[in-house]
Amino acid sequence: MKQKNADGGRKPDLSRHINLRARPVARILAAVAVAVVVAVGGAVFASPARSQSILRDTETEFFFRDLALPVYEAAGVDTERLRLFVDAEPSINAFVTASHIIVLSAGLVQRAADPSDLLGVIAHETGHIAAGHHLATAEAALYAERQFLLSAALGVVLAGAIGNPTALGAAGAAGTEISQKGLLAHSRAHEQAADQAAVNYLAAAERSPVGILRVMRYLEEQENLSIEVNPYLRTHPISSERVSFLEGALERSAYADVAPSAEEMETLRRIKAKLAAYLDPDDFHRRYPAADVSVAARYGRAVANWREGKLRECVALLRELIAEEPDNPYFHEFLGQVLFTAGRAEESAASYREAVRLLPDAPLLRLGWAAALLEQRSPRADKVALRQLSLVNDARESPGVALRLTNIAETRQGSTGRATLALAELRLIEGRLGEAAVLAQRALRELSEQEQASRLRAMDLLAVIGDQTDENDDENDESPPLR
Numbered sequence: 001m002k003q004k005n006a007d008g009g010r011k012p013d014l015s016r017h018i019n020l021r022a023r024p025v026a027r028i029l030a031a032v033a034v035a036v037v038v039a040v041g042g043a044v045f046a047s048p049a050r051s052q053s054i055l056r057d058t059e060t061e062f063f064f065r066d067l068a069l070p071v072y073e074a075a076g077v078d079t080e081r082l083r084l085f086v087d088a089e090p091s092i093n094a095f096v097t098a099s100h101i102i103v104l105s106a107g108l109v110q111r112a113a114d115p116s117d118l119l120g121v122i123a124h125e126t127g128h129i130a131a132g133h134h135l136a137t138a139e140a141a142l143y144a145e146r147q148f149l150l151s152a153a154l155g156v157v158l159a160g161a162i163g164n165p166t167a168l169g170a171a172g173a174a175g176t177e178i179s180q181k182g183l184l185a186h187s188r189a190h191e192q193a194a195d196q197a198a199v200n201y202l203a204a205a206e207r208s209p210v211g212i213l214r215v216m217r218y219l220e221e222q223e224n225l226s227i228e229v230n231p232y233l234r235t236h237p238i239s240s241e242r243v244s245f246l247e248g249a250l251e252r253s254a255y256a257d258v259a260p261s262a263e264e265m266e267t268l269r270r271i272k273a274k275l276a277a278y279l280d281p282d283d284f285h286r287r288y289p290a291a292d293v294s295v296a297a298r299y300g301r302a303v304a305n306w307r308e309g310k311l312r313e314c315v316a317l318l319r320e321l322i323a324e325e326p327d328n329p330y331f332h333e334f335l336g337q338v339l340f341t342a343g344r345a346e347e348s349a350a351s352y353r354e355a356v357r358l359l360p361d362a363p364l365l366r367l368g369w370a371a372a373l374l375e376q377r378s379p380r381a382d383k384v385a386l387r388q389l390s391l392v393n394d395a396r397e398s399p400g401v402a403l404r405l406t407n408i409a410e411t412r413q414g415s416t417g418r419a420t421l422a423l424a425e426l427r428l429i430e431g432r433l434g435e436a437a438v439l440a441q442r443a444l445r446e447l448s449e450q451e452q453a454s455r456l457r458a459m460d461l462l463a464v465i466g467d468q469t470d471e472n473d474d475e476n477d478e479s480p481p482l483r
């Protein structure tokens, strides 16, 4: 199903709707709750490098997705479920959750010699998915999933919409650790099977297995030196047999010398610079000296300047980059973010609007636009914001902050029932089932007969909450309050 977009008549493909009725409960919650986001404003988040939180960033996620798509197709796994995220973990790590979400660490991205390394790791994780390894011990997988969702619920937007800094404080204090013990450790047999599968998928995608070999060699060295135990090694045991298998595969591969495209190389350069700058501005300046005037370095420098509160320098750099690449949605997106934090809501909305025009298929960009519109506090802007938020909420990886903003916008419009419904959904995502049930029931009383779609949604929520409550009664009470 496609929805007509209010701005400029484009039809964004935000068609991966959450169909509450059609899915088993565990998957619903995963679908609703994955990467629920508390957005971050500038300096509020003091040291994200140490926390293992999901960083939401459209440019990074689209890049991963483009890399993964041929591998997913080769593996015969459902590309509709394809979701990949980056987290703030500084060491090399990658894992797959029970609902097929692949997470790559910022450390892995930073260390990637070229996109083949990421592609190789994605292919390996896809091997685990295709073989059903993540389902091998369902209980462990479910536990890992819950830990992941909690972590994702507290994730941060790298260059997206801004939430409420007070709320962020509460969420940040609660911690965003993905519990390592919750992650499913794969057996050596599973690892070999996943490597074998990865090699097959890469061949089908006509890509070189050099990347996965490079990553494995590096990890094997680390293991031998035992400088520190890498988190990846705890869940994916490395052995010399695995490395020699991959060496043989590279020798036999018809695509051993196929290099990533120039565009892929450049995108990775930019993402690396952006991540480095976001996670550690000081370190970024050391690694990207001022003499480096490549696009990637200036892009990263703009992010570092923003983190350091140097907004004038940051905006000047971004305007320069936009002049060079006016059709790059991510430059507009980031400028929108920066202007928003500077309290320049109207200019921010204009930047986000341009980003959305250039890339209609990206919920986080719409979320940023909606946030900037709501900040203008005019009924007209609120209406446009609500249209954007409805598209975001229908997207599968909708962040929780979109529901918060929907609650605010609907309240301002006087749509009490829909405001309450948004809050009920938010509480469900947070795992606060009791409150969610009370709110969903209240929404049903408040919604008029004409608001049929919302009424159905409220009833679906109640059904999901009922099932969840049966499954576990009191495990979800520790999620932090968002307001």
Ligand SMILES: [Zn+2]
Pocket: 124, 125, 128, 186, 190, 191, 194, 235, 236
């Ligand atoms: Zn593995």
